[in-house]
Amino acid sequence: MVEALATEETIDAQTIDGAIAYLQTQFPDAVKLDDREGYQGLIVDSAQLLKVARAIRDDLGFDYLSSATAVDYLGVDDHMEMVYHAYRTSGGGALVFKAQTDREDAQIPSLVPVWRGADFQEREAWDLYGIRFPGHPNLKRILMWEGFHGHPMRKDWREAYYEEEVKPFDSRWPGGHVHRSEEKNVFGKNVAYPPEIDLNRLMDSSETSVYSSLGLGVDIEQIMDKDGFETNQLVVNMGPHHPSTHGVFRMVLTVDGETVTSLEPVMGYLHRNHEKIGERNTYLHNIPFTDRLDYISSMGNNHGYVLAVEQLMSLGRRYNPPTYRCEALRVMMVELSRIVNHLWAIGFWLNDIGAFFTPVLYFIQERERILDFFEAVAGSRMMCNYMRFGGLFADLPERIKSVSNLANDRVRDYNTMQFLTEMVNERIPRTIDELEQLLTQNEIVLERSIGVGILSAEDAINYSAAGPLLRGSGVAYDIRRADPYSIYPELDFDIAVEQEGDMYARYRVRVQELRESVRILRQILPRLEATKGESIWADGKVGAYAPRVPLGEAYGRVENGKGELGYYIVSAGGKNGSSNPWRYHVRAPSFINLTPMGIMSTGYKVADIVGILGSIDIVLGETDR
C-alpha cells in the first residue's frame, strides 16, 4: 500500500523538492533554502514559523513531526537553531526546516499548536539549550531537575569532570598518569545553583515540593486547599521507585476515586546527558554508547547511528558503502533484536496486568538463545557494539564455541549456521505459537486490555507516536517500508497494523511483528549462505579508527522495536570535516511515545495505568538518555 502511494509522489508538491518549491512561492519572505555545505531543507523566519508550519502540515500533508531538536552553533556562526524533521504518514522522505535564533535571548515560537508531538521535545530543548518557546503550554525542565543551573548542551557549558573539549584526551598518552575523576572532587567548585533556588527547600519533604515542578493539570495546592474532605480528588505519585514503571520513572496522577483524571509523566532520573558525552566523543566512540540507550535492542541502536554517520560519510570522496553481506548481517541482527524486544515488551506488559512472571520467563528463556548468539558473534549479550561505519565488527564465526576457563565452566560448541537455522525455523516460531496459545484468547488478558488505553489514529500521528503504539492505532507507518533503508526494499514482509488503538491492539501488532521478523529472517538465511566468504567490508578495506567525516548534517532513522529511532548528526567545525560530531541527537522513541501518555490514561483506573505504560513499551535508558 505504501509503495503504491510512493509512486504517486512523482507529481509536483508530492516530492520533497516540490514541497520546498511550493513553500518558497507561498512564503517568499519567510523561507529560504539552507545552502550551507552538506545541509538540506529550508530556513524559516522565526516570526512566521507557525504560519509556515501550518502550511507544511495542512497544505503539504506532512502530518508527522518526527524530530525537533536544537543545535548550538557557538563559534561556527554563533546562533541557536531548531531543526525539525517532518514526514508524511503516507511515506516518503523528510521535509527538513529550521528556525534560527540569537544565543542570548533564545526564543522560537512553539509548534505544539501544530504538532503535539513537539511538546516534550521543545521542553527538552528548553531544558538543555535554554531556548524559550512562547506558546508552549507547559515549558518546564524535563530531564534535569528544576534546581539545575544552566543549560548543559550549550557549547560553553562544562560538566563537573570536564577535561577537554573533545576526546581523545591528551593526558592518556604518552605520559598517562592515572587518576580518578572523583578524587579531584570538584563539587562545590563546579556546581552552581540558580539564584532563585532556595537550598533549604530541598530539605523540605512536604507534599508541595514533591509536586511543585509539575504543570499539567496537577495542582496540589488547589486540591489540598479544599480543606481535605470536601474533595475526593487525590494526587497519587507512582514512582520513581515502583516495580511497574520499568525503571526509575514517575507518574503523577490525579484520581477521582479510582478513575484517573490527569496524568503527568516525570522523567530524567537516569539522565546522563548522553548527547553531551556524544559530542565529546569521536564518531567511533559513540557506537558502544548507543548500546546503552535502549539496552534491550542494542543492535538496532547501532544500526541507526551508523546509518546516520554513513550518510555523512557518503558526502565525501573516500567512502565505501557496506557490502551486501554486511547489510544482510545487519538486518538479521536487527530483526533478532526486534524479536527480543517484543518478547520482552509483551512479557513485562503481562506482568503489569497481573500475569505474573510465568509468560515472561518463558520468553526470556527464548531470548537467552538469541543473546547466546549475539555473545558469540559480537562479544556481548546486550552491549553488542557490533556495527561499524561501512561494515561490522566481524563476520559470523564458523562455530559458536567456548573454551573452559574458570572453575566449573561448561563448554558448548555448535555450528553457527545450524544454530541459526534451528532458531529461525523451529524455536522462535514455536515460541510465538506458545505465546499466542497462552495469551491471545486468554479471557483475563482480553478483559484487561480490550478498550483500555485508547489512542486514536489522529492523536497518534499528531503526538508523534511511533512503532507499535502508532500501528496499533491503525496507522500503517513502518519506516522499513515508508522510508526504506538497507536491504528492506527487497525483502518480503507486511506492516503489522491494528485499528482499535487499545492495549490489545498493540499486543497484537507486536505478535504480528514477531511473525514478520521470522519471515524476514527466513529470507536472510539463504542470502547469508549465498554470500558466504564475501567480505563484510567493501574491497576488504577495514574502516579507520578515527575517520574524518565530511561537513554537513544527517538524520538516520530506523524502525527499532520501540518505534522510530533517529540520530541527528551535524559535522561542523573544521574545513575538511570533523573527527567529533558537532551535534549528536537521539530521537528516542521511548521518550516521545510518552507524550500521549496523559491522554491515553485519562478516564481509566489506576490499575490500568500500569498496563498502559507497559503497552507503550519504554526503556528508561533511552527515555532519559
Added chain:
Amino acid sequence: MYGTGLAKGLALTLRHFVDSFVDDIRYGMRKYHHSTDNFGIRQGTKTQGVITVQYPDEKVAVPERFRFVPFLIVEDDDHPTRAGKDWCTSCGICAKVCPPQCIWIVRGNDPVTGRPVPEPEAFFIDIDICMNCGYCAEYCPFDAIKMDHDYELASYDRTTHHIHDKERLSKPNSYWRKIAPTRAYDEMMVRGTWEHIDVAKEARRGQSAARRGTSQPSPQPAAAAPPAPAAPEAEAPASPPEASSAAAGATPWSEDEAKREERRRKALERKARRAAKQGGG
C-alpha cells in the same frame, strides 16, 4: 466458551513443567550432574522445558569473542629469546580509541638516549570505567591487548583493586591461545607467525640485509607503496621504529639505507595492520 483460553494457557504451563522432566529423563537424570557432556545439548536449540544453569556449581563457558576487561599479552616465560617481554609497543592507539578514556599509558624512554622505546613503562586501565567495548583489542595493530574471559572480578574495595596496573594486566601469550584458540590462530595467519610481528619483521630484515651484502638491494613492492592516506593513523607508528633496530642488533650499513629501511618497515606495519583489521577480530 468462557474459560477455554485460560484452560489452553494452563495446559501449556503444565506441558512446560512436564517437559523439563522429560529432558531430565532423556539425559539419564544427569541434568545437574557434574558431567559436562550433556550441557551443550540442554543449553542448545533442541532442548525442551525450563532448564537452569546452577551457578556457581556450573558456569556457562563464554564464547571466544566474549569481551570483559582487557589484558596485555606478554611473552611466555619459556620463550627462548623474549621471555616476559611485552607485546605492547606503547603506540597509544588503544588509549585514543577507548571511548570512556580509561587507558593510561606511559611510553617507555631509553634512559640513555631519551628516545622512545617500544615498551610501555606503565599501563593502567580503570576497570570501573571500562565499558567492555573491545575497541582496544580490535584496533591494536600489534595484537598486544585482548579481552579477557574472566568475569569474576568483584571485590570489596574498588579503590585498591579496580585500577589494573601493568603487572595485573599482563598475562602470557599462551593464556590467550588457550581461551581463544580460533581467534589466536586467525591472528597468527594474518601476522604470518606465532611470534610478535616485530620478531617476524626483524627476521625478514635480517634476510634482506644479508642479501644486500651480496647484491643490489632488491626493491620490494610493499616498500614502494605510498603511505596510507588516513591522516590520523600516520602518527600511530611513530614510537616503535628507533628502538627495534637497536634490539635487533643489526649492523647499520649506511645512514641512507637505514632511513629507507625504516620507511619500508612502517609501510609493512601499516599493511599488516590493515590486513589484521580485515581479518575481523
